[in-house]
Amino acid sequence: MEQSNTEGKKKMIWNETKECMSRDEMSNLQGVRLKKMVKNVYHSVEFYRKKMQEIGLEPGDIASIEDITKLPFTTKDDLRDTYPFGLFAVPDSEVVRVHASSGTTGKATVVGYTRRDIENWSECVARVLAMAGVRKSDKIQVSYGYGLFTGGLGLHYGAENLGATVIPMSSGNTKKQITMMEDFGCAAIACTPSYLLHLTEALEDSGAIERIKLRAAVLGAEPWTDQMREDIEKRLGIHAHDIYGLSEIMGPGVAADCEYHKGLHFYADHFIPEVLNPETLKPCKEGETGELVITPITKEALPLFRYRTKDLTSIAYEPCECGRTLPRISRFTGRTDDMLIIRGVNIFPSQVEAALLDVSETSPHYLLIVDRVGNLDTLEVWVEVEERFFSDEIRKLEDLTKKITQILQQALGIAPKVKLVEPRSIERSEGKAKRVIDKRKLF
Amino acid sequence: MLIKQLSVFMENRQGRLEEVSEVLSKNDVNITSFSLADTSEYGLLRMIVDNPMRGRNVLKEAGFSAMLSDVIAVKLPHEVGALNKIMKVLEKENIEYIYVLATGEHPSLIIKADNLESTIKNLKENHFSLFGEEAYTINNK
Numbered sequence: 361m362e363q364s365n366t367e368g369k370k371k372m373i374w375n376e377t378k379e380c381m382s383r384d385e386m387s388n389l390q391g392v393r394l395k396k397m398v399k400n401v402y403h404s405v406e407f408y409r410k411k412m413q414e415i416g417l418e419p420g421d422i423a424s425i426e427d428i429t430k431l432p433f434t435t436k437d438d439l440r441d442t443y444p445f446g447l448f449a450v451p452d453s454e455v456v457r458v459h460a461s462s463g464t465t466g467k468a469t470v471v472g473y474t475r476r477d478i479e480n481w482s483e484c485v486a487r488v489l490a491m492a493g494v495r496k497s498d499k500i501q502v503s504y505g506y507g508l509f510t511g512g513l514g515l516h517y518g519a520e521n522l523g524a525t526v527i528p529m530s531s532g533n534t535k536k537q538i539t540m541m542e543d544f545g546c547a548a549i550a551c552t553p554s555y556l557l558h559l560t561e562a563l564e565d566s567g568a569i570e571r572i573k574l575r576a577a578v579l580g581a582e583p584w585t586d587q588m589r590e591d592i593e594k595r596l597g598i599h600a601h602d603i604y605g606l607s608e609i610m611g612p613g614v615a616a617d618c619e620y621h622k623g624l625h626f627y628a629d630h631f632i633p634e635v636l637n638p639e640t641l642k643p644c645k646e647g648e649t650g651e652l653v654i655t656p657i658t659k660e661a662l663p664l665f666r667y668r669t670k671d672l673t674s675i676a677y678e679p680c681e682c683g684r685t686l687p688r689i690s691r692f693t694g695r696t697d698d699m700l701i702i703r704g705v706n707i708f709p710s711q712v713e714a715a716l717l718d719v720s721e722t723s724p725h726y727l728l729i730v731d732r733v734g735n736l737d738t739l740e741v742w743v744e745v746e747e748r749f750f751s752d753e754i755r756k757l758e759d760l761t762k763k764i765t766q767i768l769q770q771a772l773g774i775a776p777k778v779k780l781v782e783p784r785s786i787e788r789s790e791g792k793a794k795r796v797i798d799k800r801k802l803f
Numbered sequence: 804m805l806i807k808q809l810s811v812f813m814e815n816r817q818g819r820l821e822e823v824s825e826v827l828s829k830n831d832v833n834i835t836s837f838s839l840a841d842t843s844e845y846g847l848l849r850m851i852v853d854n855p856m857r858g859r860n861v862l863k864e865a866g867f868s869a870m871l872s873d874v875i876a877v878k879l880p881h882e883v884g885a886l887n888k889i890m891k892v893l894e895k896e897n898i899e900y901i902y903v904l905a906t907g908e909h910p911s912l913i914i915k916a917d918n919l920e921s922t923i924k925n926l927k928e929n930h931f932s933l934f935g936e937e938a939y940t941i942n943n944k
Binding site for chain 2: 746747751752754757779780782783784785
């Protein structure tokens with residue numbers, strides 16, 4: 361099925377004005393929007409007003425895009441400290457939706473959207489889908505999870521904005537996914553790359569792969585490699601595109617790659633990207649790897665200054681062969697913190713630690729083992745059986761395993777496999793326990 | 804008439820049983836009897852030893868999760884139907900586990916039940932005789 365479905369379908373540029381403007385025009389637009397945003401935030405968000413006052417910064421000091429470096433940074437901890445709505449810049453009556461993602465400890469990171477924010481988000485996602493060759497007459501299967509996670513609804517609204525027919529499948533239930541894909545003749549699918557690989561296997565096994573009409577896939581919410589993309593494209597005979605986003609900034613649709621796959625086009629008219637050395641916080645040179653820092657300049661409900669994504673990437677400003685002039689970020693090479701992405705869900709080891717405190721007053725030693733088996737991520741949590749947990753009855757040990765599993769499932773949103781291990785069997789390095797072994801090769 | 808059983812948590816991997824027995828042997832703790840309960844991931848080694856307290860301490864020092872718990876050691880007559888007889892007596896008790904105590908003359912059982920006191924009372928009323936601490940060293944020469 362070598363790419364046979366993809367021939368003769370010209371891909372359109374959804375918003376040529378914005379996606380193909382000159383670098384000067386883009387800088388001017390960003391400057392105007394940044395200035396307006398800072399002024400607005402200063403007057404409506406106490407958190408930022410105080411931060412600006414502390415460093416003697418006034419809204420008038422921000423006149424152009426170059427002034428962005430004067431602004432203070434925002435971290436995930438700031439969102440946690442102001443949980444749930446402390447950084448919202450509009451009254452409740454303007455907020456039409458919230459989403460949430462995992463925080464570093466027990467509390468979720470909550471984000472909000474106005475009607476205009478949802479429109480802008482749908483615009484960005486429509487750009488991505490158009491770039492992937494999805495058209496009005498196509499059916500798109502949205503197999504990201506629907507709910508507090510931004511994936512499902514983000515792609516859903518974007519696809520509707522484009523005018524395509526949305527099949528809101530949500531995640532899971534592989535058999536049904538295949539039936540719908542075949543019966544409806546879906547041309548595109550949006551899900552995590554690992555889930556599409558899983559689906560591909562099931563499609564191959566059932567023989568349905570010969571009958572489906574899939575042409576394009578928009579994949580994201582977890583890191584993946586070019587090899588994975590090539591594998592998916594070859595086996596399914598489709599074009600696969602990488603879509604990037606994070607709920608703090610908006611959700612999926614902050615950046616995505618075109619058919620040339622030379623980095624992800626960053627929608628810089630809505631989000632200003634900076635790549636900084638994570639230690640010095642000074643800008644990296646073009647092509648040099650650093651931490652991606654984003655300032656969403658059109659967000660109304662949750663405008664953030666220089667949000668530190670902790671994602672490591674590099675940036676290039678040269679126009680792309682596809683005609684777009686947007687800055688491009690490279691595939692991610694890792695993170696500056698210990699966040700894991702498992703089946704599209706963000707997980708911090710510290711969340712496990714916090715959850716284990718529900719089992720006893722002090723957290724036992726634990727180890728997370730992440731692996732990918734048959735294209736699906738697995739999470740195993742090893743917990744040392746210290747004397748206080750120990751029992752001479754198997755039943756009580758099994759109850760303990762069950763209890764830990766339940767507590768972790770509630771805290772993380774995915775079910776881990778809990779394994780009890782002997783005390784001191786988890787390796788300590790310099791007195792500190794190693795918390796994660798990730799056997800997947802994603803970067 | 805309760806006696807102390809020494810229990811150790813062991814992961815299901817090669818050499819663990821060897822290590823436990825080595826720690827006990829080096830510290831001169833004699834294993835009178837034992838049973839090994841296994842699940843797919845870990846095992847529980849339950850032992851009657853001649854010096855339960857020392858057994859626990861040396862295992863803990865060696866890094867094992869070890870604990871002492873109360874169990875009953877009951878003597879059985881050496882005849883057909885003896886096991887059936889005691890099971891009839893214990894029919895209504897909630898037994899967690901049972902294993903054999905290896906003794907020279909009498910076959911005996913180690914029993915862990917939910918309510919040990921009522922189990923003991925029940926056994927005594929039915930004329931079973933129980934071991935006391937002599938069970939620890941019953942095979943010591």
